[in-house]
Amino acid sequence: MVLSSVDELSEPLRWPDGGVTRIPYRLYTDPEIYALEQQRIFRGPVWNFLCLEIDIPNAGDYKTTTVGEIPVVATRDENGDVHAMVNRCAHKGALVCLKEKGNAKLLTCIYHSWSFDLQGRLKGVAFRNGLQGKGGLPQDFDISEHGLEPLRVEVFCGLVFGTFSDATPTVESYLGKPMSKFITRNLGRPLKPLGMHSQIIHNNWKLYAENVRDSYHATLLHTFYTTFKINRLDMDGGIVLAEDKWHSISYAKRATFDEAPEYAEEKIHSAQYDANLAGPTLLESWPEFEDGITHSIQALFPNLAIQFTLNSLAVRFFVPRGVDKTELFWFYVGYERDDEEQTRMRVMQGNLTGASGLVSLEDGCINEFVQRGTRGSPEGTGLAEMGGREVESSDHSRATETSIRGFWTGYRQIMDIA
Amino acid sequence: MTAHMDARAAIEDVITAYAHDIDDGALDGWPDYFAPDGIYQIITRETFEAGLPMGIMLCEGRGMMADRIQAMQTANIYEAHNYCHLLGRSRIDGGSDGAFQARTNFNIVRTMQDGGSEMFAVGKYLDTIVFQDGRPLFQERRVILESRRVDILLVYPL
Numbered sequence: 001m002v003l004s005s006v007d008e009l010s011e012p013l014r015w016p017d018g019g020v021t022r023i024p025y026r027l028y029t030d031p032e033i034y035a036l037e038q039q040r041i042f043r044g045p046v047w048n049f050l051c052l053e054i055d056i057p058n059a060g061d062y063k064t065t066t067v068g069e070i071p072v073v074a075t076r077d078e079n080g081d082v083h084a085m086v087n088r089c090a091h092k093g094a095l096v097c098l099k100e101k102g103n104a105k106l107l108t109c110i111y112h113s114w115s116f117d118l119q120g121r122l123k124g125v126a127f128r129n130g131l132q133g134k135g136g137l138p139q140d141f142d143i144s145e146h147g148l149e150p151l152r153v154e155v156f157c158g159l160v161f162g163t164f165s166d167a168t169p170t171v172e173s174y175l176g177k178p179m180s181k182f183i184t185r186n187l188g189r190p191l192k193p194l195g196m197h198s199q200i201i202h203n204n205w206k207l208y209a210e211n212v213r214d215s216y217h218a219t220l221l222h223t224f225y226t227t228f229k230i231n232r233l234d235m236d237g238g239i240v241l242a243e244d245k246w247h248s249i250s251y252a253k254r255a256t257f258d259e260a261p262e263y264a265e266e267k268i269h270s271a272q273y274d275a276n277l278a279g280p281t282l283l284e285s286w287p288e289f290e291d292g293i294t295h296s297i298q299a300l301f302p303n304l305a306i307q308f309t310l311n312s313l314a315v316r317f318f319v320p321r322g323v324d325k326t327e328l329f330w331f332y333v334g335y336e337r338d339d340e341e342q343t344r345m346r347v348m349q350g351n352l353t354g355a356s357g358l359v360s361l362e363d364g365c366i367n368e369f370v371q372r373g374t375r376g377s378p379e380g381t382g383l384a385e386m387g388g389r390e391v392e393s394s395d396h397s398r399a400t401e402t403s404i405r406g407f408w409t410g411y412r413q414i415m416d417i418a
Numbered sequence: 419m420t421a422h423m424d425a426r427a428a429i430e431d432v433i434t435a436y437a438h439d440i441d442d443g444a445l446d447g448w449p450d451y452f453a454p455d456g457i458y459q460i461i462t463r464e465t466f467e468a469g470l471p472m473g474i475m476l477c478e479g480r481g482m483m484a485d486r487i488q489a490m491q492t493a494n495i496y497e498a499h500n501y502c503h504l505l506g507r508s509r510i511d512g513g514s515d516g517a518f519q520a521r522t523n524f525n526i527v528r529t530m531q532d533g534g535s536e537m538f539a540v541g542k543y544l545d546t547i548v549f550q551d552g553r554p555l556f557q558e559r560r561v562i563l564e565s566r567r568v569d570i571l572l573v574y575p576l
Contacts, residue, residue, distance in 0.1 A: 193468075193470055194470055194471055194472035195461070195462075195465040195470045195471060195472025195473060196462070196464065196465060196472075196566065197462050197465070197473075197474050197566050197567070197568065198566050198567045198568070199567070199568050199569075199570070199571065200567055200568070200569045200570065201570065202570065221495065223489075223493035223494070223495075224489060224493055224494075227493065277481070277482075277485050278480075278481030278482070278484045278485050278488075279477070279478070279479055279481035279482030279483075279484070279485050280481075281478065281482070282482055282485065327567070332472045343471065346472075347471045347472050347476065348476060348478075350472050350473075350476065351475065351476055351477075354474055355474055355568035355571055355572045356460065356474045356475040356568075356571065356572040356573065358486075358489050358493075358494070361494055361496065361571045361572070361573055362494065362495045362496065362571075364496070364570045364571030365495075365496050365497055365570055365571060366495075368570070
């Protein structure tokens with residue numbers, strides 16, 4: 001099913017009254033909309049995260065991934081340049097690279113031994129001239145026209161991005177100044193990998209895109225944040241939206257904690273858990289930046305987030321695996337300059353997030369609960385009016401859904417939904 | 419029967435009892451399977467074989483293990499489920515310096531509220547076991563998951 005416009009949907013789609021404060025449930029469940037997203041978003045004018053530069057440090061290294069559902073491979077060539085192309089042989093369409101990661105001089109499809117260089121150019125066709133003068137490809141077959149389909153690639157702060165569209169501006173203009181600056185703060189120095197795992201969450205990918213932007217839920221659902229005063233709405237913090245609203249940062253400054261009575265008065269579940277850690281080294285941390293920000297989640301359209309909780313730095317990449325299934329990757333990193341003690345603290349704080357994260361594990365199921373709750377009611381809508389109906393940055397409050405409204409602003413534009 | 423054979427039987431018993439306790443939901447005693455400064459880690463095979471330090475869960479000492487259990491019982495929110503551990507026969511080495519190494523394959527089936535019983539985790543335990551007051555304790559238990567991928571979330575220890 002290839003769809004390129006909302007006009008081609010079997011059931012017409014219009015955005016409900018109320019703009020981005022109303023989110024149609026249908027967007028989470030309709031397979032046609034999911035198909036349309038593949039074309040308009042993932043093949044459209046966005047920068048898709050492909051891998052970390054440290055995944056492919058050496059000449060010949062490659063890493064496979066997907067852009068939406070499209071299989072893609074990122075490579076580093078002999079000159080050190082990074083490339084990306086669709087991981088699909090120009091001959092029959094078989095996957096070329098089968099392993100998740102590897103190193104090769106040529107990428108060879110195992111089906112008929114067609115081989116491609118690290119830029120994706122077709123270099124060799126088995127039995128091109130046939131055998132004993134018989135068979136083979138026609139004389140006028142031009143191998144220069146049968147390379148792997150390329151993506152434009154840009155590396156920014158150790159993140160390798162790819163796009164299928166000629167219309168996508170540079171990564172820095174796509175993200176805008178405030179977003180680029182904050183990525184540079186967090187990732188703008190040599191990185192080192194610490195570990196990786198992924199999580200299958202049984203919900204549409206956009207529910208996680210909302211969830212990761214949802215500063216309102218973070219301290220209500222996630223008890224651990226609240227109890228141990230890692231992230232609460234009564235700390236100085238805010239939401240910064242990109243100029244175009246598509247991307248955003250939620251941040252908090254732990255040192256500014258000023259206990260608000262509402263947590264106790266409203267009997268917030270997450271403030272009921274009164275505990276002192278028997279193993280307090282779990283939360284040992286050091287102040288890394290002079291700006292005082294100790295917790296941040298930066299969400300980049302369409303499906304990437306960068307987490308910096310205390311000293312735990314991770315790239316979260318959530319990949320659609322069907323209309324109601326998403327694979328959420330956690331790439332934990334530190335800096336090359338980290339000493340042993342700093343690495344130890346980052347590793348220990350890894351307990352806070354991930355599939356088993358003391359603060360984040362609820363996100364593994366909460367989006368599924370929305371998916372299950374909205375099933376069978378495509379005409380229904382969700383609400384996003386916390387913090388008002390505007391889609392603007394919020395300087396001093398994170399009791400807002402402005403960042404979610406920002407995501408839907410971008411989504412509605414790129415999907416061209418009237 | 420040598421002392422070594424006695425140790426072997428005790429180690430096999432503790433590896434079995436550990437799994438049964440988790441399957442039975444008897445998690446309060448989980449930290450006591452470890453030496454006071456014992457280490458518990460769940461890590462993917464890919465990360466472990468790459469020699470990288472960051473797994474999915476890490477506890478150093480019984481205090482951190484007790485914190486995990488307390489958070490799980492009182493703080494974290496998730497759909498309740500059960501595990502059923504299926505263990506392979508343990509290979510046990512060492513013992514000359516008082517510490518034994520054991521390797522045991524496992525397959526853990528998880529049953530959710532909707533009644534589905536599905537394979538949740540498969541891998542191996544790599545254990546270092548010491549005897550204190552005649553009791554075998556995990557000085558270190560590394561849970562190496564074959565897959566990098568966890569379905570939904572991982573809250574009960576494996």
